[in-house]
Amino acid sequence: MQFVARAKELQVLAALTQGAADGAGGAIVVLGEPGIGKSTLIETATAQLAGWTILRADGTEFERDLPYAALHQLCAPVIEARAGLPEVQRQALESVFGLAAGTTPSPLLVGLAVLGLLNELPQPVCCVVDDLQWIDDGTRQVLGFVARRIAAEGIAMILAGRPDGAGFPDLPQLPLTGLDENDAQALLRTTGRAGLDSAVLDRILAEARGNPLALLEFGPEPGLPDAPRTGVVEALQAGFARRVRRLPTATQELLALAAAEPVGDLGLLRRAAKRLDLNPAALAAAEDDGLLTLGPRLRFRHPLVRAAAYDAVTPGTRRTLHAALADATDDQIDPDRRAWHRAHAVIDTDAEVAAELTRAAERTQLRGDFASAAAFLERAADLTPEPADQTTRLLAASRLRLKLGAFDRARELLTEADRRPLDAAQRAEARLQTAQIDVHLTRSPEATAALVAAAGEVDDPTGTYIEAFSSAMFIDRFPGRLRQLGVRIRAQVPPRDHPRPSDLLLDALLDQAMLPVADAVPAMRRAVDAFRTPDLADPWWMELACMMALDLHDSEATDEIAARQVELARRQSALAILPQALKFQAIGKTMFGRFAEAEAGLAEANAVDEAAGSVSLAFADVILAAWRGNAEHFDQLRSSIHDRVGRDELVAALYATAVLRNGLGDYTAALEAARTAYAERERGSYVVWPLAAEYIEAAARAGQPAEATPAVEQLEALARTNPTPWAVAQHHLAQALIDPAAAEVHYREAIDLFAQTDVRAQHARARLAYGEWLRRGGRRAEARVELQAAHESLTAMGAAAFAERAARELSATGQRPRREGTNPLDQLTAQERLIATQVAGGATSKEVAATLFLSPRTIDTHLRNIFRKLDITSRRQLREVI
Numbered sequence: 077m078q079f080v081a082r083a084k085e086l087q088v089l090a091a092l093t094q095g096a097a098d099g100a101g102g103a104i105v106v107l108g109e110p111g112i113g114k115s116t117l118i119e120t121a122t123a124q125l126a127g128w129t130i131l132r133a134d135g136t137e138f139e140r141d142l143p144y145a146a147l148h149q150l151c152a153p154v155i156e157a158r159a160g161l162p163e164v165q166r167q168a169l170e171s172v173f174g175l176a177a178g179t180t181p182s183p184l185l186v187g188l189a190v191l192g193l194l195n196e197l198p199q200p201v202c203c204v205v206d207d208l209q210w211i212d213d214g215t216r217q218v219l220g221f222v223a224r225r226i227a228a229e230g231i232a233m234i235l236a237g238r239p240d241g242a243g244f245p246d247l248p249q250l251p252l253t254g255l256d257e258n259d260a261q262a263l264l265r266t267t268g269r270a271g272l273d274s275a276v277l278d279r280i281l282a283e284a285r286g287n288p289l290a291l292l293e294f295g296p297e298p299g300l301p302d303a304p305r306t307g308v309v310e311a312l313q314a315g316f317a318r319r320v321r322r323l324p325t326a327t328q329e330l331l332a333l334a335a336a337e338p339v340g341d342l343g344l345l346r347r348a349a350k351r352l353d354l355n356p357a358a359l360a361a362a363e364d365d366g367l368l369t370l371g372p373r374l375r376f377r378h379p380l381v382r383a384a385a386y387d388a389v390t391p392g393t394r395r396t397l398h399a400a401l402a403d404a405t406d407d408q409i410d411p412d413r414r415a416w417h418r419a420h421a422v423i424d425t426d427a428e429v430a431a432e433l434t435r436a437a438e439r440t441q442l443r444g445d446f447a448s449a450a451a452f453l454e455r456a457a458d459l460t461p462e463p464a465d466q467t468t469r470l471l472a473a474s475r476l477r478l479k480l481g482a483f484d485r486a487r488e489l490l491t492e493a494d495r496r497p498l499d500a501a502q503r504a505e506a507r508l509q510t511a512q513i514d515v516h517l518t519r520s521p522e523a524t525a526a527l528v529a530a531a532g533e534v535d536d537p538t539g540t541y542i543e544a545f546s547s548a549m550f551i552d553r554f555p556g557r558l559r560q561l562g563v564r565i566r567a568q569v570p571p572r573d574h575p576r577p578s579d580l581l582l583d584a585l586l587d588q589a590m591l592p593v594a595d596a597v598p599a600m601r602r603a604v605d606a607f608r609t610p611d612l613a614d615p616w617w618m619e620l621a622c623m624m625a626l627d628l629h630d631s632e633a634t635d636e637i638a639a640r641q642v643e644l645a646r647r648q649s650a651l652a653i654l655p656q657a658l659k660f661q662a663i664g665k666t667m668f669g670r671f672a673e674a675e676a677g678l679a680e681a682n683a684v685d686e687a688a689g690s691v692s693l694a695f696a697d698v699i700l701a702a703w704r705g706n707a708e709h710f711d712q713l714r715s716s717i718h719d720r721v722g723r724d725e726l727v728a729a730l731y732a733t734a735v736l737r738n739g740l741g742d743y744t745a746a747l748e749a750a751r752t753a754y755a756e757r758e759r760g761s762y763v764v765w766p767l768a769a770e771y772i773e774a775a776a777r778a779g780q781p782a783e784a785t786p787a788v789e790q791l792e793a794l795a796r797t798n799p800t801p802w803a804v805a806q807h808h809l810a811q812a813l814i815d816p817a818a819a820e821v822h823y824r825e826a827i828d829l830f831a832q833t834d835v836r837a838q839h840a841r842a843r844l845a846y847g848e849w850l851r852r853g854g855r856r857a858e859a860r861v862e863l864q865a866a867h868e869s870l871t872a873m874g875a876a877a878f879a880e881r882a883a884r885e886l887s888a889t890g891q892r893p894r895r896e897g898t899n900p901l902d903q904l905t906a907q908e909r910l911i912a913t914q915v916a917g918g919a920t921s922k923e924v925a926a927t928l929f930l931s932p933r934t935i936d937t938h939l940r941n942i943f944r945k946l947d948i949t950s951r952r953q954l955r956e957v958i
Contacts, residue, residue, distance in 0.1 A: 089104070151169075330349060334385070577621075673913075805825070805826045911938050939951075
């Protein structure tokens with residue numbers, strides 16, 4: 077076939093590969109129906125890539141449930157290059173490829189390891205993956221991860237599949253349609269059939285509908301479809317089936333055997349054929365007919381040929397073929413594929429095969445491929461003779477589907493389990509999973525209540541209680557419901573003689589929501605102290621302990637717990653926890669006035685979220701935007717939260733609104749936000765305790781200090797029962813704002829105490845408030861000292877609205893505020909600032925790349941941009957700038 081008809085498409089692929097050759101890689105998805113020419117197009121394009129490293133993989137319908145099957149094909153030829161990877165990435169690859177035992181690697185870590193592996197190869201590199209509709213879920217995640225991270229690499233990815241199952245809608249698409257009539261006729265002339273009767277040629281052209289494979293296959297007899305109404309793909313498959321049936325019986329069986337063994341391993345086929353008393357030489361007849369090629373591996377001409385060969389034999393014969401392949405597969409080298417073949421070799425229940433599939437699921441789960449593990453368990457359940465064991469495997473499979481977010485499939489499995497006898501523990505597990513699905517899908521109070529009820533029936537419900545209650549704390553704003561939920565959990569919590577940190581945390585969360593401040597503080601203190609234990613190695617729930625430390629106004633505990641959680645999550649590659657840990661750490665750093673650090677942490681958190689394809693609520697981002705005084709960005713973020721949750725009156729949003737409006741001097745709006753929050757607090761909803769300070773300032777500035785009495789009482793109780801410098805300073809500042817007669821003593825005490833803490837932002841705001849009070853009292857000279865100090869500090873940390881407030885007050889004293897020089901780091905994006913900070917701290921490009929789920933080459937590209945913006949040329953100079 078002369079491929080002149082695809083000249084434009086070839087130009088698109090040539091531009092992609094040329095970009096990769098120039099260090100600007102990319103990916104494209106070639107889409108089209110079977111036979112439309114996807115593979116031929118790609119082969120033509122890659123044939124021009126002299127000197128490239130070319131890796132290939134094909135999805136196969138029979139392997140879509142085998143863990144990382146397509147990834148094995150793609151990476152196996154170059155797996156030895158893993159030696160140059162960082163240890164954690166090398167271990168992830170070895171675990172996935174079964175080269176070494178190890179802990180479960182997350183899909184993100186596997187993706188990062190594959191990206192690193194490709195970077196270890198001689199570049200440029202071209203990765204070709206065909207038949208995307210049949211690749212396993214693990215490989216699909218890795219391909220998507222890598223494809224989105226090669227813009228600065230010498231890597232091109234060409235992915236091909238059918239329009240209805242290829243996936244990757246966010247990647248550039250190259251759709252292939254049928255050839256036009258002129259090109260179709262030109263293709264027919266290359267087949268030697270130009271001498272056919274014109275009526276026959278016209279019918280071939282009409283029936284092929286521009287499909288190149290159909291043009292090549294359809295002939296006067298017997299390849300032409302039986303009737304015009306037959307679809308092209310169906311007609312092609314019918315034609316291939318007729319060709320298969322014309323072959324000798326032994327050849328047909330060997331073809332079906334090869335179709336059931338997707339890898340095309342000729343050694344395995346020979347061993348299996350020997351068990352069936354078949355002579356592999358009989359495959360020559362199929363090769364002569366053009367249905368396959370024999371070489372280092374057996375390759376069918378087209379997936380439709382494989383399907384036709386597999387369907388050409390009876391179901392009983394297919395089971396016999398799979399049994400032979402299972403016997404021929406080494407259970408030490410490839411136990412999962414052996415189990416898979418055995419599963420297709422039985423017609424009735426089989427306890428031994430079911431147990432083997434369950435073991436395969438356990439191995440697969442350890443390699444981080446939950447989708448394949450679930451598929452193994454589902455098949456194991458089908459083959460399990462004992463109802464109790466069957467139920468156990470169905471529940472285990474549904475649990476994995478729930479982890480994957482496949483809620484509909486998880487519910488189907490639970491329904492299947494419910495049709496069987498369940499013991500008390502299984503019924504409790506089923507109810508718990510059902511409630512978890514409902515919570516994920518609806519986020520309704522009813523679903524949360526059902527989750528709490530179901531948790532009371534399992535052995536260790538603490539984690540579920542924390543999950544349910546903490547979610548309700550931040551989302552559920554309906555009056556009294558949080559307290560009702562707390563009462564219910566309190567009644568169900570089993571007593572423990574030796575409570576764990578998680579038990580103490582749950583107890584503190586309940587007390588904080590249900591008791592007055594003074595009564596809640598002891599439990600909160602115990603929980604926070606428990607999470608500061610040096611030997612605590614579990615990062616779960618530490619972000620809630622961090623938030624509790626903020627509520628206690630304990631800056632040291634906040635900083636320590638947040639840093640510890642981030643450290644543990646990174647060290648353990650706990651990527652499900654890391655983004656949340658970084659965001660809570662960023663909230664603390666924001667309140668401390670370390671905005672640049674908070675922004676860098678959020679950039680890293682968002683990089684992890686983006687890598688995982690997840691979208692989380694931008695609570696930390698909206699708080700930082702409020703403190704920075706960026707009203708436009710704040711409004712965008714708040715709108716995104718509203719779009720996802722459906723309402724505005726959420727804990728973080730109300731707190732952030734009060735901060736922003738106080739900074740802008742819009743005290744009425746700040747008071748309204750705080751008033752809304754405290755009205756809901758009185759009805760039993762959770763409100764972050766630092767909001768008290770914003771409520772008091774807004775009420776005082778709006779001329780309604782008495783309205784903030786609940787907030788003043790809260791701060792007084794906190795300072796009395798938990799006298800940290802921050803808590804006591806905040807109480808003094810509140811007293812200064814609402815009691816003008818004793819204001820000066822309280823202002824000075826607050827400023828002195830804030831100076832002993834890490835809470836620089838509050839220290840600067842206290843000096844701003846004191847300066848404003850002094851100016852209003854006519855003490856301009858003293859006011860200038862405080863206001864200038866506040867202005868410089870607020871400007872340096874980036875609190876633009878509060879800094880402008882200080883500038884206006886200074887101007888009112890008759891002094892122009894000193895303007896500091898621009899910070900060169902302000903030219904950098906958040907991600908560039910994060911990279912610059914880490915590199916200045918001594919991290920290598922590989923280490924930074926691992927943190928941000930990028931490649932070292934991409935980090936080096938960012939570094940060049942950073943050097944250009946900062947007008948420097950070395951990492952040593954970067955350390956001096958930072």
